[in-house]
Structures are given as C-alpha cells and as structure tokens.
Amino acid sequence: DQFKAEITRDSFCQATTSDGVDVRVMGNIELPEEVVAVGDNGGDGIGLYRTEFQYLGRLDFPTEADLFDKYQDVVEVMAGKPVTIRTLDINGDKALNNQFSADEANPALGLRAIRYCLKKPQVFKDQLRAILRAAAFGNTRILFPMISTYFEICEATRILDEAAESLEKDGLPYNRDIEIGAMIEVPSAVIMADVIAENVDFFSIGTNDLIQYALAIDRGNEQVAHLFQPLDPAIIRMLKHVADVAREKDIKIFMCGEMAGTPHHIPLLLGIGMDELSMNPQTIPDIKRVIRSLNVADTRSFMKEVLKQTTAKSTFELIKDTYGDILAEQLYSG
Numbered sequence: 001d002q003f004k005a006e007i008t009r010d011s012f013c014q015a016t017t018s019d020g021v022d023v024r025v026m027g028n029i030e031l032p033e034e035v036v037a038v039g040d041n042g043g044d045g046i047g048l049y050r051t052e053f054q055y056l057g058r059l060d061f062p063t064e065a066d067l068f069d070k071y072q073d074v075v076e077v078m079a080g081k082p083v084t085i086r087t088l089d090i091n092g093d094k095a096l097n098n099q100f101s102a103d104e105a106n107p108a109l110g111l112r113a114i115r116y117c118l119k120k121p122q123v124f125k126d127q128l129r130a131i132l133r134a135a136a137f138g139n140t141r142i143l144f145p146m147i148s149t150y151f152e153i154c155e156a157t158r159i160l161d162e163a164a165e166s167l168e169k170d171g172l173p174y175n176r177d178i179e180i181g182a183m184i185e186v187p188s189a190v191i192m193a194d195v196i197a198e199n200v201d202f203f204s205i206g207t208n209d210l211i212q213y214a215l216a217i218d219r220g221n222e223q224v225a226h227l228f229q230p231l232d233p234a235i236i237r238m239l240k241h242v243a244d245v246a247r248e249k250d251i252k253i254f255m256c257g258e259m260a261g262t263p264h265h266i267p268l269l270l271g272i273g274m275d276e277l278s279m280n281p282q283t284i285p286d287i288k289r290v291i292r293s294l295n296v297a298d299t300r301s302f303m304k305e306v307l308k309q310t311t312a313k314s315t316f317e318l319i320k321d322t323y324g325d326i327l328a329e330q331l332y333s334g
Ligand code: PEP
Pocket: 048, 050, 089, 185, 205, 206, 207, 208, 209, 210, 256, 257, 258
C-alpha cells in the first residue's frame, strides 16, 4: 500500500528519464467527466479526447452550442495543460444509430471518421467551430482521425479555416492559432507521412487501427485477437519510419493507441523518440514510473537490436532480456 501511495504521489511530477529527457504522459478520454481521472492520475494533459460519444444514441446531431459547452468545460478544467480534441471518428467500430448512417458491409473500410465529416461538411463545421471557440479558453489542439490520403488533410484544414472565418464574421471569440495534428493509423498515411507533415504540427499514432489495417486483423474479432501484435516487426518499422519523418520535418510525434499504455512497450517507444504518450488515465502512474527508470541513450541502442528481430515473439523476448528487471511485475500484465 505504501508502494501504491508512492506511485500515486510521484505521478504528479513530470516523467523524466534518468538522462533528463521529459516525456509527457497524457490521458485518453471519451466523456467530458473523465477529465477528473486524468487529473487524479497526474496526467500532463489530454492526448486524445474521443468526441464521438456525444453523437451516439440519438436521432439528430448535437448543436454547436452543445459541443462548445462540453469542450469549454474540459479545456477549463485542464487549466492550461494541452487538450487534444479529435474530430468525429464515427462509424467503423463506433456506429451512429441514426438515419444518416448507411448499412455498410465493411464498416472499418467504409464511411468513417474524416471521410464521414468531409461528406457532411455542415456536421464537421459545427464541430470545428465549437473546438475553435473552446480554444479561446485554454490550451487546445485539434486532431483529425483516419487520414488516409493527403487530400483529406488539405480539405480538413481548409474547412477549419472556413469555420474560423465564419466565427470572425459572427463576432464570436475563438482561437485559430492552435496546433493541428493528423492521426497516423492507416498504412498509406505512414508512407505519405513526409507529405502530410507539411500541413500539420504533430502526428499522433493510433496503433489500434494501424495494427488492424497493416496486419489485416479486425480489431474487434476474437478469432484473430492472438494475431493482433503491436510488436510485429512490420508495425515497429512503421512506427520508426513515422518518428524519423517527424524529426526530419521538425514536428512532434505522439502516440495515443493502446500500445502506449503498456509498460513493456515503453523502452521501445522511447528508443523510437516519442515526445508524448497518451493512454487510459489509470495507467498513467505506472507508465511514468517506467519512464523514470529508463535512459533514452540506452533505449536508442536497444532499438538497433529491436530492428533486427523478425517476429513479435523474439522482440518480446529481447525486451524481457534487456529490461526484465526494470519492468519486473508489470511485464506480463500488459
Ligand atoms: C487508435 O486507433 O489507436 C486510436 C487511438 O483511436 P480509436 O481507438 O478511437 O480508433
């Protein structure tokens, strides 16, 4: 218990590696109320605010005022810490049950996320206006989900500009000077990362979908759950590529997929050079503790060995052999 109390207390301090590198550890939330859990666990901000839940289980769309009200709340509660609001990632595994949602044979490959928003510009613009208005009240970032082609990020930013212009015309307070990010969760976006980087301030890697699309494993299908392997060398090479591009292009690189909240992945993620990790708020204290016990210079040489591996299993064994003592009891819980 005393050990637990210590972890909790430490979680309110920054996570700095033994060689002095700060890594921000953020929380993922779905409901505005969960912002409290991020604070209680010492989160350095919100790395992923999944906004779809305000749209689910109703017959119409929420109004700009409804959305603004919630976003403003979250931004104010976080009191200057970054709040990353992801635009509507509807359909796929989060179905909209109203008349605007079509029956799709293959929803994961269908009209979801940014594709849906670009087809429904009014729905999109209402949300963008709400986000820009909330941004006048605190540290806000905007994140576009499921970018699979350069055109989509161009369109998204163009509509964001239109939303700002319309707020200007309406004389409402807003802030257009916010960081813009692209989720990297489709293999085509990995390949085109250098081009997409020109239009954004940060990448946030969504491993839940990236693994699904790269390894052709339905993220919700139990039959193939054993093949859903974050440590598959194909995934590791993609992460490395995206991080290298981000560094080259001088933009930030974050991860908000579940891979970021698993203790035994942390040496690898630091070795790749992640600036920020976002996860289920309850896991923040553990991840901060792991980060403090690591040395980034070591994790970089460790990455060289990781890149030689040919299977997820041998990669896991390598992690165990190299960092087993540090990870100790957490190694098998993730
Ligand atoms: C992801 O795909 O990794 C992600 C963080 O987003 P979601 O789980 O909401 O698709």
